Amino acid sequence: MKPNQISLPVDKLPKKWYNIAPDLPEPLPPPKEPSDGPSRMEFLGKTMIHECLKQESSSDRWIPIPEEIRELYIQAGRPRPLYRAKRLEDQLGLKKVRLYYKREDLSPTGSHKVNTALAQAYFAAKEGKEALVTETGAGQWGSALSYAARLMDLDCIVFWVRAVYDWKTDRRTFIKLLGATVYASPSNETKIGRELLAKDSNHPGSLGIAVSEGLEYANSHEGSVYCLGSVLNHVLIHQSIIGLETIEQFKLADDEPDLIVGCLGGGSNFGGIALPFAGEMLQDKRECEFLAAQSQAAPNLVSGEYRYDFGDVAEQTPLLKMFTLGHLTEMVPIRADGLRYHAAAPLVSALRNHEIVKAVAYPANEEAVFMAARMFFQSEGWLIAPESAYAVKASIDEALKAEKAAEEKVICMNISGHGFLDIEAYRDKLGIK
Template structure:
């Protein structure tokens, strides 16, 4: 039914996909010059070691022993389960497995990179970390990591989630963090968006801008990011490296699935398996699932764009809806982002990863079914992967084909019950852009 690894099998290295990509990754551009950004500029925003890792072409990077010990303390290695009740209910020849990152003390995969980032910040004498958060899972993870490392943390939380998920901000505050709804009155960027719309629901793009503006006012502060950039995705590969060991106790997967906002939890599970495909050693089907309300992979444009709404970040080449795209306030707050990780964009472009999109009602329907059958209430973000796994298992039944499905259940939904309440009472609203005026949304100089 499950495989739980001993502490000694926590991975000792993170996997860096950069040297194995099918094409070179386009460099981030300085918005002032449109030339590749000087790493020294990035060091004013990020810890120096993270900038070094972001640019590194080493295939594997050693996990500091102190971080490995903390991984053990917060619940790594996480268990891998077989969803036998779901299989029986679907009456499918498919066999379904899931890696359960909700077993960590903060309830999601985000703690994997939060601990690493806080560790490097502490070593460099950084006194304060500032970040954004959507659903609150990333903010919670960094709040705990800061508490464990003795670093102050400030979180700008997208206003829609701040109001929908009140206990997320309570948890962050228990860990000692400051939490502000974004857009906020703390920053000039926040004030600007509030002047345009006093009831602005916020977005990850706006919250990122506020966090960076905050950091640039304080020499002892640095920005900490929960997804999109390569060093973040690399830290998450502990998930897939553990899963590879655990699946050896079961069988080889055929299909690997994860949800995508910025791309960290999908990459965390999938990238160690993607390496085998890129090396020509194996064949897997990779499915990346996003909401129809923020369809960056399925309907976005592959181009250079800002990572934030206030145009403070370097420009990244990625699938994007435009940094000015107004993301509707769906309950999967962690997926409410206008772009996607540049490395994942390369894999989508090369046909290695297949993107699909769902409405939130069908996602919650799959989540509720999974909870009844397997006992775990999944986060709305993770439920996107569950929906795709169910659809794939039904497809296998129609085709009479035995397949092995592995997906990442990246977090539990025990602090997302307001969304489930709206689903149960039939009050969920589905959002899908009828038209995407990409050129207007991008608002980029030629």
């Protein structure tokens, strides 16, 4: 028997995170101050976790994972298995193409976000902080941080994009069960929120707005720190645990991926699986391609410009060099709302600029991606998050293309989350009564 599940033993959990910065083809453009207003770097220095800011500008290739965080990772079910998608291959009639998927859905709160949430909560507690403040889109990051905060005995305050807060009632309960305080964003808790609500009392919100609210709130509440769930270098460093495990699992499977696929909103799950492989490629240790799957509602890597931009709507962050649609761009709400962010992580953007990362965007009506997710559920048996459905759709498309061209190919996709709390979206998009 050749099992379809490839598991790493607990004692093989990586001891270091990987930072691709020193292996990039050219140095990563540093964050910049805008030409006017107060220093954004000083602001971040006051509102964010110091250890994370240190990692943000680190040029060390390897960053040790503290023993306590490794214990928390194991408690949260790491290492997570890699699966060969044999049943999906059969369903698609693939003979030349092999499909694999990494199981970040097998997480206590339902997504990869726990990988950085546990690290950030641990560092915040060590720095004597009392409360973690954050934004969330899909609600997965808010759930992950609430969970991590609870384990570290910290308070958690979540600003949740209103368009999603309104329909994800079960996930809202899930977050509240963890003891967090949740506000629909824009909210009345902050100046930027009140300004936006005065213009439109039903404002659907966006991740950029929720980030602004969280930063403002953390800055005005003693003992609070702001934690970001994507985009920044330290988040992608923590998420490298995904790709590092996957590299070891491919060795166990005696196979090699030719293409890594992940969905991309801000870039944390895609960066998490892709960057350790990309690093080996940049060091001439392997060949591999990388594909980010996006929504046409927020196609930052597909049609954005590579330039300096703010990370939030209220312009409180420093300027970061990213593929961006513009921080004030309005984007229509989608069910996979975790993908609705105006810009892609600087590290992923740098690789896109060198054409190491490619990207594809699927229509904002999301029908095709939900059909792909249903096929995955009916063949592999796992109900995945709407965001992860983009990775599955892109992998299926690439597999069928290669098969048609009689090209042998191994594709590995990242399943960033489960869909147990997204039933409403499935009902809606697949017309289930």
